[in-house]
Amino acid sequence: MTKILIEDLYLIFGKHREKALKQSREGKSKAEVLSSTGCTVAVTNASLNIEEGEIFVIMGLSGSGKSTLLRCINRLIEPTAGKILVNNQDITRSTDKELLNIRRKEFAMVFQHFGLLPHRTVLSNVAFGLEIQGIPKEEREQKARETIALVGLEGYEDMKVSELSGGMQQRVGLARGLANDPEVLLMDEAFSALDPLIRNQMQDELLILQEKMQKTIVFITHDLDEAIKLGDRIAIMKDGEIVQVGTSEDILTAPADDYVKSFVEKVERGKIVTASSVMFEKPTVARLKKDGPEVVIRKMRDAGLKTIPVIRTNRTFIGFVQLEDVIEAKKKGAKSIEEIVNTEVHSVYPDTTVEDMLPILTETDLPIPVVNEENFLLGLVSQTSIIVEMTGKDKEEIQGIIQNAIDL
Amino acid sequence: MIDVGTYIEHFINWLTANFSGFFDGVNYGMTNFIGGVEAFWVWMPFYVTIALMAGLAFWRAGIGNGFLTLLGLLFIYAMGYWDQTMQTFALVLSSTVLALALGIPLGIWSARSQTANRIIRPILDFMQTMPAFVYLIPAVLFFGLGTVPGAFATIIFAMPPVVRLTSLGIQQVPEDIVEATKAFGATSRQLLLKVQVPLAMPSILAGVNQTIMMALSMVVIASMIGAKGLGEIVLQGISQLRIGMGFEGGLAVVLLAIILDRITQHLGKSK
Ligand SMILES: Nc1ncnc2c1ncn2[C@@H]1O[C@H](COP(=O)(O)OP(=O)(O)OP(=O)(O)O)[C@@H](O)[C@H]1O
Numbered sequence: 006m007t008k009i010l011i012e013d014l015y016l017i018f019g020k021h022r023e024k025a026l027k028q029s030r031e032g033k034s035k036a037e038v039l040s041s042t043g044c045t046v047a048v049t050n051a052s053l054n055i056e057e058g059e060i061f062v063i064m065g066l067s068g069s070g071k072s073t074l075l076r077c078i079n080r081l082i083e084p085t086a087g088k089i090l091v092n093n094q095d096i097t098r099s100t101d102k103e104l105l106n107i108r109r110k111e112f113a114m115v116f117q118h119f120g121l122l123p124h125r126t127v128l129s130n131v132a133f134g135l136e137i138q139g140i141p142k143e144e145r146e147q148k149a150r151e152t153i154a155l156v157g158l159e160g161y162e163d164m165k166v167s168e169l170s171g172g173m174q175q176r177v178g179l180a181r182g183l184a185n186d187p188e189v190l191l192m193d194e195a196f197s198a199l200d201p202l203i204r205n206q207m208q209d210e211l212l213i214l215q216e217k218m219q220k221t222i223v224f225i226t227h228d229l230d231e232a233i234k235l236g237d238r239i240a241i242m243k244d245g246e247i248v249q250v251g252t253s254e255d256i257l258t259a260p261a262d263d264y265v266k267s268f269v270e271k272v273e274r275g276k277i278v279t280a281s282s283v284m285f286e287k288p289t290v291a292r293l294k295k296d297g298p299e300v301v302i303r304k305m306r307d308a309g310l311k312t313i314p315v316i317r318t319n320r321t322f323i324g325f326v327q328l329e330d331v332i333e334a335k336k337k338g339a340k341s342i343e344e345i346v347n348t349e350v351h352s353v354y355p356d357t358t359v360e361d362m363l364p365i366l367t368e369t370d371l372p373i374p375v376v377n378e379e380n381f382l383l384g385l386v387s388q389t390s391i392i393v394e395m396t397g398k399d400k401e402e403i404q405g406i407i408q409n410a411i412d413l
Numbered sequence: 414m415i416d417v418g419t420y421i422e423h424f425i426n427w428l429t430a431n432f433s434g435f436f437d438g439v440n441y442g443m444t445n446f447i448g449g450v451e452a453f454w455v456w457m458p459f460y461v462t463i464a465l466m467a468g469l470a471f472w473r474a475g476i477g478n479g480f481l482t483l484l485g486l487l488f489i490y491a492m493g494y495w496d497q498t499m500q501t502f503a504l505v506l507s508s509t510v511l512a513l514a515l516g517i518p519l520g521i522w523s524a525r526s527q528t529a530n531r532i533i534r535p536i537l538d539f540m541q542t543m544p545a546f547v548y549l550i551p552a553v554l555f556f557g558l559g560t561v562p563g564a565f566a567t568i569i570f571a572m573p574p575v576v577r578l579t580s581l582g583i584q585q586v587p588e589d590i591v592e593a594t595k596a597f598g599a600t601s602r603q604l605l606l607k608v609q610v611p612l613a614m615p616s617i618l619a620g621v622n623q624t625i626m627m628a629l630s631m632v633v634i635a636s637m638i639g640a641k642g643l644g645e646i647v648l649q650g651i652s653q654l655r656i657g658m659g660f661e662g663g664l665a666v667v668l669l670a671i672i673l674d675r676i677t678q679h680l681g682k683s684k
Pocket residue numbers: 018019045046047065066067068069070071072073074227
């Protein structure tokens with residue numbers, strides 16, 4: 006179900022809005038409108054649908070209009086033109102009273118710099134949204150305590166928020182949002198002010214919470230890694246315009262224009278693409294006890310390979326055999342390949358990233374086996390497919406990356 | 414030559430002629446209010462007052478300021494100016510209360526409305542730079558001689574700092590906190606009372622402190638138009654060339670000022 010529908014939304018800052026709106030509608034660029042009217046077009050011709058229960062990420066460079074668009078959704082900023090439907094109701098036409106009610110019941114917001122009340126305790130900050138709604142002290146504090154536990158801040162209830170670290174303050178910010186039990190969470194670069202480790206942890210926790218809560222979340226970031234990690238769908242904004250909407254896969258594989266492409270190139274694909282997505286499954290294998298040299302040679306010839314993995318009958322991975330060794334063994338009249346298996350092989354898990362596999366490339370010319378926790382062979386990653394994954398980079402650059410990886 | 418003086422005279426005369434009922438009403442109200450406050454402090458035995466003030470200073474501003482208050486007030490009592498000091502104190506107190514009652518809302522208003530700010534700011538500049546004595550003239554014309562015109566002039570003179578600092582304090586509340594409050598569906602009133610005023614409190618209290626100090630200095634000048642208290646002592650000292658007496662009166666004012674300053678400076682700080 007569509008939770009929020011945005012249609013032809015425009016937001017213009019400045020004095021001569023009507024004139025600027027007209028020009029923007031005619032397709033003049035942000036810079037042109039600015040120089041001819043002195044008005045800033047923060048959002049132009051934006052249309053979006055945000056589905057119930059999804060994490061919808063809005064991404065773009067600084068000044069591209071992300072925050073402004075987000076603030077139109079709960080009308081902290083009045084749109085200049087266009088419609089915003091929340092639950093099929095156009096909130097641009099709501100009265101002030103209806104608007105207050107929508108903000109209290111429907112939305113909660115989490116801010117980059119937290120926006121907490123420094124003179125109050127954690128508990129009363131978390132209860133703030135409920136206090137605004139006029140809910141009695143006991144009831145709201147009860148609810149606030151539950152939410153504080155949910156974000157892992159038990160024991161800090163009576164501390165002043167100014168005494169907490171940034172990460173903890175943002176937990177308070179998140180708890181304050183959740184305490185209201187809103188339908189939609191609006192998060193404006195909520196994790197951008199945190200250091201990378203804490204940030205990662207908060208992202209993970211948000212995902213875990215979301216699993217339980219199934220809220221609709223609109224999340225703003227200028228970091229593609231974060232967008233990919235969190236977003237069910239991602240919208241990319243440029244100069245107030247929405248240039249592409251899609252899943253992270255769509256955006257990585259088919260960037261709509263050069264702007265998006267430049268974004269995508271900036272993230273290292275190596276950090277996102279994992280072994281499981283580049284391996285080929287069901288490779289030709291040699292079974293340790295069952296296949297003698299003769300059979301193995303035949304298999305290799307059929308598959309056109311000089312090296313194949315060796316497994317036990319229960320599919321656990323052992324190592325590789327090479328064609329010349331097998332031929333040698335056959336000449337000696339060996340009945341099994343046990344003697345000639347090269348077991349000194351580095352295997353990886355399905356969620357190992359391409360980047361983390363780079364150092365292995367330098368140690369061996371063999372494909373990289375992908376195994377699960379029980380050491381079952383799931384597939385193989387060929388060296389060329391790793392190189393292909395580092396798109397846009399030629400072999401020399403890759404050599405450089407490999408060198409760096411080794412130096413580390 | 415533009416005869417500004419004549420226009421002002423006409424204007425003031427027009428005001429007195431047409432609004433005499435209003436001024437009489439204000440006069441009546443203020444006479445009762447200030448009279449009541451004054452009667453209370455003069456009636457209160459000196460040792461009770463000293464104990465109360467020293468206790469308050471000790472509680473809010475620490476042991477040193479507690480002692481300072483105790484000794485200062487005892488010294489004033491010993492000089493024989495207790496009643497005048499209490500009259501001055503009562504006038505300062507009631508003028509300050511009225512100045513705050515007008516000034517804080519004005520400050521809030523000018524913080525929240527551009528238009529209000531554009532009107533109020535130049536008036537404040539005018540009020541602050543106009544020599545204090547000038548206020549005495551319309552005060553006398555509106556209210557005659559005595560304590561009420563003294564208080565009136567004092568209020569006008571002492572109000573600007575609290576207006577300015579209230580407005581400044583509210584404007585300095587971080588934008589993201591204001592935004593967060595609105596995002597949770599706060600009404601304009603909730604925003605003011607739950608967020609802006611509490612966060613502006615240190616600034617507002619600094620304004621209160623300055624208003625008290627300015628009221629104290631004006632109350633002395635207001636004795637020229639018949640306000641009672643320590644100002645009378647100083648004025649007598651000047652007119653009769655009794656330097657010792659003038660100095661004693663001045664000293665009592667200074668002591669009262671220091672005590673009030675110390676106490677109010679620490680009022681807002683949590684311990
Ligand atoms: N109050 C305002 N008055 C005038 N112009 C504004 C105002 N707020 C934002 N803008 C302009 O609107 C455009 C969009 O700003 P916005 O804050 O939405 O960008 P953003 O994508 O959130 O950027 P950031 O990543 O830096 O937060 C910018 O050009 C900005 O300068």
